[in-house]
């Protein structure tokens with residue numbers, strides 16, 4: 367399932383470069399253990415989380431289990447650029463905090479390691495970033511003329527199409543409803559629907575786009591996606607149960623640039639994620655990605671009840687491309 371996004375656990379011997387990386391990372395961790403670098407003090411896990419939450423809203427959590435190391439490392443960004451890294455190691459419950467502002471060697475190893483890890487080993491956690499005012503609806507009339515719009519078309523849509531087509535493959539021959547929340551001008555559904563039709567001719571897929579921007583909804587209607595398509599002008603921050611309002615019981619819900627900073631607030635994002643969970647059919651999927659910071663992290667999604675299948679595209683975190691956060695969430699079957 368989802369072959370290109372969820373990396374199956376492989377034996378290290380099958381990936382020679384991963385084996386080499388394991389040795390490199392182990393070597394550095396050994397040096398840290400031996401106190402060869404600056405080592406400040408031991409914190410409890412709660413202390414470390416609180417400290418991180420208060421001071422460093424943007425962090426990358428890397429689980430090294432795939433390297434046979436029972437370790438989670440958290441990197442965070444200070445000011446602009448990856449200048450001030452701290453490394454937090456959590457071997458079992460005896461973890462420690464190392465503060466070192468210039469662990470450049472470790473940083474370089476970790477960045478080159480990222481593309482070798484799976485999308486569920488690495489999380490870019492931006493949920494602690496402070497809320498900012500959401501953009502006026504008029505901003506979204508023509509936002510695709512900006513740089514951000516180009517990233518959506520060239521980089522974000524293809525990754526979403528890839529993920530959804532892998533999910534849809536399981537339903538070939540059946541019927542399925544997809545709801546694209548914050549779906550804007552329907553361009554994503556337009557490109558997705560033709561690919562799905564080619565790939566799975568026996569699948570009857572119906573699509574709903576929901577957005578509160580009138581110009582975008584009018585554009586979506588002009589795309590003539592077909593009879594199995596409807597566009598709905600609804601405010602997702604206000605509507606209590608969007609699936610009831612539009613009369614859809616989806617197997618796939620997407621929020622592409624929706625649960626994000628500058629779009630809605632953190633509180634609205636959490637509430638909506640709960641509504642999606644309730645509205646999805648058991649066994650259904652919720653795909654969450656976008657350009658700007660995501661309001662939610664995997665812990666919050668799992669508290670709602672979602673199973674986390676994928677959190678990020680690690681190679682994009684390493685190279686600075688988008689999308690970086692890429693959650694594929696599943697509502698369990700029972």
Ligand SMILES: C[S@@+](CC[C@H](N)C(=O)[O-])C[C@H]1O[C@@H](n2cnc3c(N)ncnc32)[C@H](O)[C@@H]1O
Nearest residue numbers: 506548549550551577578579601602603622623
């Ligand atoms: C970053 S854009 C993403 C658009 C779309 N997914 C796409 O790829 O074209 C954010 C979208 O969210 C919509 N939006 C913002 N606030 C909303 C709200 N409260 N209810 C519904 N849609 C909203 C905007 O109109 C805009 O189309």
